[in-house]
Amino acid sequence: MSTTMWTHRPSPGAETSAPRRAVQLVTIHCDDDELDRVVTAALAAVPGADPGGLTLLTVGEDVDGPAAGTASDPLFGDLPRHQIIALVPSRPGPDAEAVLGHVRQLVSPFTTAERDRIARLNPLVQETVRRYRAAGTDLSAATVVFRDHLLLEKLNILDGLVALGLRPSACLVVGKPDRTVYRRRVTADLARSGFVVADPDDASFPVHRWLAAAAPDGPIVVVDDGGDLVLDLLARDGLRSRVRPIETTTKGIRVLRAAGLLDTVVNLSDTSTKSLMNRRIAVSCVYRFREILRHEALEGQGCIVVGYGRLGRRIAELLAGLGMVVRVVETDAAARQLARAAGFEAVADVRAATADGRSRFLFGCSGRPVVPMAAVRAMAANPVLVSASSQDLRPVLTHLRRHADARPVRNAGVRYELDGGTVTVIADGHAVNLYLAEGVSEPDYDPFTALMLTAVVETATGAPGRPDPELWCCRVADLQLELRD
Template sequence: MDRESNTLTAPRPDHRTGWPAEGPLPFAATAVEVAGDPEDGPHLLYRAARRLCEAAGPDAVLTHAGGELTARLEPGLHAAMYVSTEMRRDGAGSPLLRLNLRLSGHGRTPSPASLEHWAEIWHRQALSAHEVVRVAGELPLMSAAVERLRPGRPLEGFAVLVTGHFLTDLVHLVGCLAELGAPLDAMTVLRKDYAYQWRHRVHGHLLEQGVRVVDAGDPAAVHEHTERARRRGLRCLALDDGGYVAPALLDRARAGEGAPAGAGRWAGVVEQTMSGIYKLQGREAELPFPVFSVAQSRLKGRIESYWIAEKAVTTALDLLPAVKIEGQPALVVGYGNVGAHIAALLTQRRMRVAVHDADILQLIDAHESGYVTDRDLPALLERHQPLLVFGVTGRTSMSTREFRSLARPAYLASVSSRDIEFDLPALEALADGDPVIRPCSRTHVLPGGVDVTVLAGGRPVNFHETDSISNLHSDLVYAGMLTGACAVATRPAPPGLDRSWADAVLEESGLLQDYYDRYGPRAACRPTAPRPWAGPRGFPLRAAPPRTPPRRRPGRDERRRPADAPPYGKRHPCGRVAVRTAGIGSPYSSLTRGRSAAVVVPSAPVVIVVVPAVAVAVPVVVPAAAVAAVGDRVGGRCRGGRARRAERGAAGQEDSDRGGREEPLHSQCLHGFRTLLVLRRCRRGAVSSSFRQQHGISAFTR
């Protein structure tokens, strides 16, 4: 479900055609994989075929023959379309439908650009219901924020403009904006053109929802959105990523081409990147609306920065050729929130790290953290001679003077939005000859024979053909942006850029408390899904249904119970009582250390009894028919062992002698094979050999 096939060219050696041997292959094929029910396959295929025909024009006629849909897309280019279902041996997850497209030329050779064009349209397949539900499940903070903000529909009457990376979390963000009242048909999304795996499918999903999609580099996009909102009598609000909106509005106002006023005036902008904040520096007084700076908030700086740094370092090292990095010099330009984490991660990989920052306070911080530093970047490049350079400033950090200071082959990795970190035109002008272009890099040869390789073409390495960070990580910042958008729409704020406003709104919204409750220390004891047990037959363990705990009289041995153990009768979140067996972990594992345990598997014909042998838990399979007898008879001798304990267990009586140190299994109750029980201090003599033979219980292993 998480894969999207790229355009492929498939040869057929046994098939002869009239095409020249050195030309294209007989046909080009591509497929898009969708998680959905098999009965939805024909409908999805027809919709995808209609999308191709609509792009081809009125001359494209869709026909059905031999289980395939066929159409002529352009002169000499025919398309055959069919759907298949992936056979999964494990049976896990939703069925995977593969929508296949085969393009073949008749009479002329189709160009690669034409094949790519039709493949991109084919891949604009909207997300299925299964996929939308899965994505929403990965973004719980956004969903919870919508529930808190939904009353009053705060975004009703606003035409929202979103600048976003075309990842699956953008689909849920747009859905949350609609839940908060923003009309989808008045919404515009500015597309940041990075090579993400799901970019075409996200594009198709937004189009199907009625959202207008425009390239982020279109200079007229913001003005057109403003005019559309004005015609409908709506106010404008933006969730920006990279400073595409507010600077464009200020530039138009400065040029005398109009100001954001009237019915379509702008209520404000929510900005989540430092690159966008830098574009407003020195222009704060010109802003006619408030800017909600998630980028400068403590929420983003203290929590998200590590995720970005870890992704950037991992991707950059993957893009390097086979070189040994341990002991090699590295340079981080920009010691902000992300840059500091990158420097620490490179140090953990045993590289010798130097740091440069234009801010003297940041430079002092880096120096006192043990990094090599210098106020002059060219001097630092000459002295340190880095193999790997990370640019994390959010503006242009290296140009001609810095490139001339490189004395050894170096690799440049940008972690800023777009391709502004390194002055690529200056690098090309300085280089000798044309660059050597590879799929993941571009190498320039400087005077003196120094090779400078720009990774990912100068664009952010953390965005290179992969998700920047996972949905579970982007969830927090997007939830903060939703909170900021509702604050801009409903709370009066003075025009300008006030970073303290964003901190105050975010910290009083309940978002950070929600994050801590979900991922803090209590979350470790709260499973999100049943965990499989690696025992016989691999039956999954499930939490027991709530019930009233049995009443019992405290015993003397309670004073000897571990301090971290729950009180008697309290249900552990992971089951009825904590248990320590192979494949099962518990913070209260000391409760069962050296003792016996029974695991009742729901809807299964067996009960699994686990008897520890020293430190190893040994599973024993018990037929279901013997469960009642096990409950009546097991309880056994303990610390001097009284044989009448079995009779007390059968009668369901409470254990009163010896201070109530033993609780019969029967008193815990099986509750329809859904209760997880612990038999404390049960020894081999608790179940006689005749009882095991009578009920078919396998021998207990000691």
Template sequence: MESPDKAQLDAFFRSITQRFPAGGQVSSLIITHLLPERPAFLDAMARTTTVAAVLPKPKSANRQVLADVRRSYAVRPLTRGLFAEPNSALELLEEIAPGQDIVLLDIGGYYAPSLEVLTAKFSGRILGVVEDTENGHQRYGTLGQLPCPVFSVARSPLKECEDHLVGRSVVYSAEALIRARGSVLTGRDACVIGYGKVGRSIAQSLRAHDLHVTVYDNDPVKRIQALVQGFRTTATRTDAIHKADLVFCATGNFALRRSDFESLRDGAHIASVTSSDDELELASLERTYRRTAAGDHLTRYERAGHYFYVLAEGNAVNFVHGATVGVYIHLVQAEILAATSVLSYGDHHDPGLHELSTEHRRVIARIWLEHFAR
């Protein structure tokens, strides 16, 4: 990051942390993407909490950023298995923050499987979780009775800016990879599976690129919303994908399973907005499809009489080009900082899903406008 940009960003985060200070000695365990703008956010977290460790999401970690972060913070490897097994999760917390009050920062519901055990058995105190994504929001929601407060920013109005730009960046990256093979998007049939905020942005961006767009969502209300916004819809996933040249998966919960791949038309390209582990059941194809590299970030799946392509190994395709959404990402990061501050005051919130107050969001918006909308 260029120094004037860094100075501006540091000033913004200092304004946020001054407005939302910690309520005492608090540690944090941070699951995060390591993108070029992320060290400034981590430094802001370090002014609010003691950063016990950073757990980079492995498929989005920028190598240079990772090296830089290692110089300032303890970095631990992240896998789903780490928190799927409560004992290993508990061992990690006891190693890095024994006896401390701690806030868990999450992207994708990693802590959910172990949260009850961590809350009950950790020698310190789990003050709560701050979750960034819709996928994670849903994972905590399915737990039923949560053992501690979970603040979600996934459905915040401040995150809508990021979600809109993520949709655009997904289409940008998909087009760049397809253009690298000497082809273009224009005039093709596309399908968007999942009509949440990101899926809606993808559909709108595809239409702006002169594609014919069909939307499928298993929620009939979302299908009506797609219809009223001028998109074609179908009653089944199979009907949506079988004629599509491009399929964009934006559900966070297995948009395509094994039987769905068989319904893809020959030569279809598949792009995802999240991890392949969450969006595509590619492992089920290992015995029936042969995988070959077909270009940069492009894999061909083929069996007798059928073939299709997967972009970026099925992971978030926009991370191929840095997943850039500009300064709007700092609205979400500021809300995460504010939610961490709220949790640091201890027993003010009952166990369950929570959101930051409207007034707190307005404060963040005003500070952001002062620093980035001059």
């Protein structure tokens, strides 16, 4: 194990008032030859900071185990990583905190070796970019707002757009409030590359104000996941005629349809390429559910699936495949019939489904805030709730957060204690496959990722109006066949 030490002379105040030391650990991922640069830059880059007695030790290369994340990081597990141990005064002043914070930020972006691996996850995206480049595509005049989960594949899309000339400073990235594995590192990486990145946990970022300052004229391509950003921008006088919206999700299309705006949007949610993804999304949800509950017996247990739509029907089948006794709640009569034809009990109301107390598990798949506390109270003792969307469990979570004691269950979610029992909310109500996980594996999602990239490029460079995304789906499918051959 190699150890390097950077010592900083304490300031006069620190010498006298802070003899005791506290230890903080920052795990970093970088090659040996990058380490010196990273730490020196971290210390130099806090203007006027007095490290206040800060000492940084690096413990090198063979740092391993859960602290370094290696065990759960098969993508980068064999690459070199270092751990910085910072010795700080027991009452570290703001300067020492600033330096440490900066170290964390500086070391978070991906290394060159990691970026190479990430790029290889999306061969269709890379080939699509190569072809656009060969055709002379130029995005240097484009403005893009990109709202999505900050998954590794999104890094590849944004990188691809920059390779085609997009100025990172003309691209605002708005993450979503999930708990994906690499969200902090993706955020740091994008910031390092010059993208403007809004805090994914702060839904109040004023996108319209950023647009007014950064892009006072010209068209704006807005990629949205959920519809509300597009809805907001289209309601603003100065922006309405400039926004070219692209929506990727079922929920977003529902929101825009309800507002009478469906005709203005490029709809990727209802494309053939997206429909190919539904089974893969369902598998990633059930797989993650099973993984989180790996110490629970599921066979023979009752599970209520709320919503028997594109995802719900596949999730119901997969849960039945695990041996669970699945009951369906579905408001749409035709979908309810489909559920019955597939052999499931099906009712229209979630309270009717839970009333007999036979089910301990509930899987939300409707994409709407539909599960109330009253329904959960009627379930079997100590119920376990999980969802494929961030919406289904909202009503019950609002109640639990207000009225129950919360106890985090590491890597699983939150257990709420009330009335002498517990309610376990897996992923604390986030989509289960995006909770300490990366959703569908990137190569499986590559066709849709390539479709998203294509949609941005075509929308930025094409004439105003609504193109047919099915043409792009065909192009992606052809490319996939070519690469396979």
